[in-house]
């Protein structure tokens with residue numbers, strides 16, 4: 001058992017350029033521990049800091065300055081915790097601080113640059129890189145992602161998450177087993193077979209988190225999120241399995257309700273958040289007071305889930321995120337005070353080790369077989385049972401090793417079992433016969449294929465495996481390149497079609513002339529004709545099928561199979577369904593296209609696209625150089641194998657030729673490794689950028705939906721106003737223009753040109769109506785008005 005207090009770190013968020021800074025300083029205390037101090041003059045406080053003194057000093061393991069890099073935070077905060085998790089101890093890292101102080105930036109990361117990746121993606125990369133370098137370990141990784149909002153738990157990796165409203169999702173609930181262990185019902189754990197899989201799962205969860213944001217749940221601000229990596233590790237051949245969990249926690253903003261100035265539903269939320277953070281504080285206070293026997297974990301979902309992390313079987317680290325702006329001094333001091341209490345808590349981490357019974361049995365069985373063989377050898381007893389497949393393989397490996405290096409005595413590994421020794425001799429004889437056969441004047445590659453499999457050395461086999469893995473990676477990258485090219489071609493064709501389409505309706509043409517930025521609220525009163533033209537234009541939209549296809553909302557991620565792919569696909573499909581679905585799908589598509597064109601987020605999307613394009617180009621170059629080195633390795637390998645074979649058979653061999661081949665091989669391998677490593681990092685960067693781009697696209701869809709809903713309700717209000725005006729027959733002295741709509745403008749400001757009056761002869765039916773200028777639309781409006789007037793006449797007659 002390892003007893004350890006919770007480690008506390010603090011990170012200062014870069015202030016905005018115009019902000020006034022608080023008076024703070026970072027130095028070391030007498031023991032050389034980093035310390036941050038704040039001066040808070042009594043007369044300047046608004047009561048937010050209960051200060052009897054003017055200077056506050058807080059000690060931390062490390063204070064990360066405003067210009068620190070994400071990489072440094074990972075190295076000092078996360079890496080030690082992850083190393084413990086890899087050794088079988090549970091670990092938790094949680095970020096605590098007021099809203100906007102950088103918790104999500106620290107835990108998940110920023111979207112702008114690859115270097116801004118936070119602790120979670122870096123942790124996933126670290127875990128896979130760690131095991132890649134340690135083939136002696138078998139490991140498996142599962143991922144879960146929990147969001148706690150208003151004391152309810154939601155599974156962010158639930159495929160239903162994206163399609164349903166948060167309230168309709170199955171809730172994650174807690175239950176305690178007989179051993180008082182907490183379990184979470186309805187929280188899925190997804191296997192991640194590769195780094196890509198794991199990052200995809202993170203992406204799916206983060207996207208779901210963003211999508212679930214409604215006007216009432218606007219940001220991560222109001223929910224707690226716990227990303228958990230479930231790790232199982234075993235040394236190859238060992239019966240001992242280690243299972244550990246790593247919780248990476250992004251808590252809700254810690255500010256006090258009074259300061260947030262919220263009301264209504266938000267106040268309820270704020271109370272929940274404050275309540276759960278208050279319960280967290282209560283747990284921490286109870287744990288820091290030795291005399292307290294009861295720790296109130298059960299009071300909130302978050303403290304129940306994190307029970308082990310706080311005073312239990314876990315190595316825990318907290319990162320306090322601080323704002324150095326003077327306006328936030330009160331919250332900053334309160335975050336530091338909280339951290340100081342947390343630092344007192346002692347955890348008892350135990351190694352989570354257990355024996356794998358099936359492995360234990362098979363190990364005992366092989367020991368028994370080994371002992372039997374030794375007894376038979378010692379007593380001279382002859383064994384005549386057949387060699388098992390495992391034993392045959394052992395013999396093959398021993399002979400391969402023997403032929404590869406005559407100085408070693410690998411045959412010792414087969415022991416004194418006469419049956420195995422006999423098998424080894426047979427294999428050596430077969431190899432000798434094959435080598436004595438005169439060589440065909442065939443290219444060297446063919447000799448490699450003809451050579452009997454048993455002569456393939458361990459090194460060659462490993463190289464082949466590596467190459468096939470690398471081939472796979474290259475195929476993936478080439479696929480990505482192709483897809484990007486295809487998409488670019490499709491986009492240009494679509495643009496051309498839009499430009500050339502003679503049937504482009506007036507509304508769309510007007511849109512082009514009147515670009516609007518859609519992050520604005522379109523609440524300016526627009527005329528009814530304008531709002532009507534939007535729906536009235538639908539038939540003409542339907543007549544142009546080639547323009548109805550919205551471009552892919554998500555840039556598809558390359559598929560390597562697996563759970564996360566399925567989730568990504570579901571996410572993508574349902575995102576499309578959101579746009580395509582509903583009765584007005586054609587109009588929605590049309591509107592979406594227009595909305596997209598003037599979307600305020602376009603520059604950011606374009607920036608990401610450009611970066612992706614640059615990286616694709618680079619990946620192509622690196623792919624080519626990987627291929628070159630791979631081919632060189634293949635050639636050298638074949639030459640080396642021939643030379644080795646000649647030497648093993650005692651025929652004359654030129655040792656200098658073999659040495660030269662070896663040196664060339666080393667050189668090519670180094671080049672290969674270098675290019676491949678660079679290609680691999682680039683691939684990770686490309687995937688990150690693709691995810692960021694997809695997030696931006698999901699946000700675009702979300703913004704469009706909000707805008708669309710706003711338009712719909714404005715249109716509904718306009719329709720209601722029109723209905724109210726019906727009793728007055730149009731054309732009469734009091735007839736009103738139907739234009740008195742309060743509807744907001746459609747994406748284009750379509751039909752909104754002021755003063756546009758009806759055109760052509762419309763008769764009395766349309767007196768006072770402002771028309772759109774689009775023939776088709778106006779004809780429909782007029783038909784509608786005539787029908788209405790007929791109805792009115794009929795009702796007056798009765």
Ligand SMILES: Nc1ncnc2c1ncn2[C@@H]1O[C@H](COP(=O)(O)OP(=O)(O)OP(=O)(O)O)[C@@H](O)[C@H]1O
Pocket residue numbers: 012013014066097098099100101102103104105106110111219220221222251252253254321
């Ligand atoms: N160290 C940093 N360097 C650069 N930008 C940062 C840093 N920390 C935070 N930011 C930026 O500040 C903004 C707010 O940060 P973030 O969302 O991480 O805050 P938060 O504490 O998670 O807020 P909330 O409680 O609302 O979730 C983001 O735009 C983020 O990119």
